[in-house]
Each structure stands twice: as C-alpha cells, then as structure tokens.
Amino acid sequence: MSDLLATLYPWNKAIHIMAVITWMAGIFYLPRLFVYHAEQAETGDPRDQVFRIMEYKLFRYIMNPSMVVVWVFGLALVFTPGIVDWGMVWPWTKAASVLAMTWFHYWLGLRLKDFAAGNNTLSGRNYRMMNEVPTILMIVIVLSVVVKF
Numbered sequence: 001m002s003d004l005l006a007t008l009y010p011w012n013k014a015i016h017i018m019a020v021i022t023w024m025a026g027i028f029y030l031p032r033l034f035v036y037h038a039e040q041a042e043t044g045d046p047r048d049q050v051f052r053i054m055e056y057k058l059f060r061y062i063m064n065p066s067m068v069v070v071w072v073f074g075l076a077l078v079f080t081p082g083i084v085d086w087g088m089v090w091p092w093t094k095a096a097s098v099l100a101m102t103w104f105h106y107w108l109g110l111r112l113k114d115f116a117a118g119n120n121t122l123s124g125r126n127y128r129m130m131n132e133v134p135t136i137l138m139i140v141i142v143l144s145v146v147v148k149f
C-alpha cells in the first residue's frame with residue numbers, strides 16, 4: 001500500500017490541487033452570492049428564485065464533490081511515506097485550517113438552507129465579513145504546505 005501511494009504521489013497531489021481550486025472557487029463565490037441575495041432580492045421576488053438555483057447548484061454540484069475529492073486525495077498524501085513529519089508545526093496548522101475550512105463549508109450549507117426556506121437573518125455586511133474567513137485560512141494552508149515551517 002505504501003509503495004503504491006509513493007508511486008502515485010505526483011498524481012495524487014495533482015488531483016488534490018485541481019480539486020482545491022474548484023472547492024475554493026465555490027467557497028469564495030457562494031458568500032458573494034449571499035451578499036447580493038441578502039441585499040438585492042426580497043423573498044418571493046423572481047431574483048430570489050434565480051439566486052436560490054445558482055446557490056444550490058454551486059453547493060451541490062461543485063463544492064460538495066470538490067470537497068470530497070480534496071479530502072480523499074489529501075489523506076492519500078498524508079499516508080504517503082515521508083511526506084508528513086508530525087514533529088513539525090506545518091502539518092498541525094494545515095490540519096487545523098482544513099478542519100476550519102470544512103466547518104465553513106457546512107456553515108455556508110446551513111445559510112443556503114435558510115435562504116431556501118425564506119429564513120435568512122444575516123445582512124450583506126455579515127456575509128462580506130464571513131468572506132474573510134476562507135481567505136485567512138487559505139493563506140495559512142498555502143504557507144503551511146509550501147514554506148513548511
């Protein structure tokens with residue numbers, strides 16, 4: 001198994017990075033959709049329906065599958081011999097940040113359900129502020145895996 005993971009390492013990393021790109025595209029875009037949904041579309045308005053469809057499709061068909069692929073191939077990299085040294089700091093900062101990113105993903109899913117039920121209580125400003133969360137996490141993750149402090 002270890003030999004197979006070592007052989008597949010560059011492929012697993014390539015797939016991991018491709019899935020990261022698509023997951024992050026959704027993670028950054030969905031809160032922006034929520035900003036405009038909260039500010040520009042009253043419940044029942046035709047624009048409300050369009051936002052609901054855009055948000056649902058982005059979450060269900062892009063973000064959910066991408067997140068699963070990121071996790072599967074990320075864990076394959078973790079179990080590849082010689083890749084992660086748990087005596088260093090970077091695997092811990094990366095692990096904490098990816099768990100927080102995953103929490104953020106599910107938090108967006110809950111807000112999506114609020115909009116779908118006409119129960120959104122957050123303002124455009126709230127969503128703008130929450131948009132900073134994945135930005136900070138992404139910076140910590142990339143520094144962790146590239147600088148490897």
Ligand code: HEM
Nearest residue numbers: 017020070071074075077078083084098101138141145146
């Ligand atoms: C969700 C669970 C995740 C796990 C378990 C995971 C795990 C890993 C591991 C073990 C590596 C290999 C590091 C190496 O080859 O030295 C890696 C590479 C990488 N990861 Fe993740 N990762 C996850 C999510 C993410 C996320 C959310 C991002 C970006 C926002 C990300 C960005 C990267 C990048 C850019 C690399 C390539 C680094 C390089 O080779 O220079 N990963 N990941």
